[in-house]
Amino acid sequence: MELSTIIMIIGIICIVLSFFLKDSSKKVEQELEELSISIYQETNSLKKRLKIVEEELLLEPNFNVKSPVSTKKQMDAYKQQQVSNKSFNPTPKKQTQINEILVAQVISLNKQGYPIDEISKMSTLSKEQIKSILNNGGAR
Structure with a gap:
């Protein structure tokens, strides 16, 4: 047999x-x-x-930070703000x-x-709240 016929037979086989x-x-x-679908479902x-x-976590806060300003000063500031805004809000700001x-x-x-200004921008807290947290060392 020739080489070409042998190669042709091997190809057909x-x-x-x-x-x-x-x-x-x-x-x-x-x-x-299937793996990609399962990973997608698990990720979701x-x-x-x-x-x-x-x-x-956002709905159940459980840490009180006392404001460094006294209650009387808070009330005075609140009243002045209400007079300048000409709007009425019956509840003054209490402890946050x-x-x-x-x-x-x-x-x-x-x-x-990070400085306090940057921390205030990163979180939703005021500078006073951040100072109070740092002064208390996170203690309640």
């Missing part, structure tokens, strides 16, 4: 065998697709859980409640060397 052998690339492709569920936890996570964040940012 390979083609026939390829029909009978399972295609593993389709299986790997399907597994990869984690995001939802994280959002719920964040909302719970701050979450423990915010307190830890303020202390951490202060240790990292």
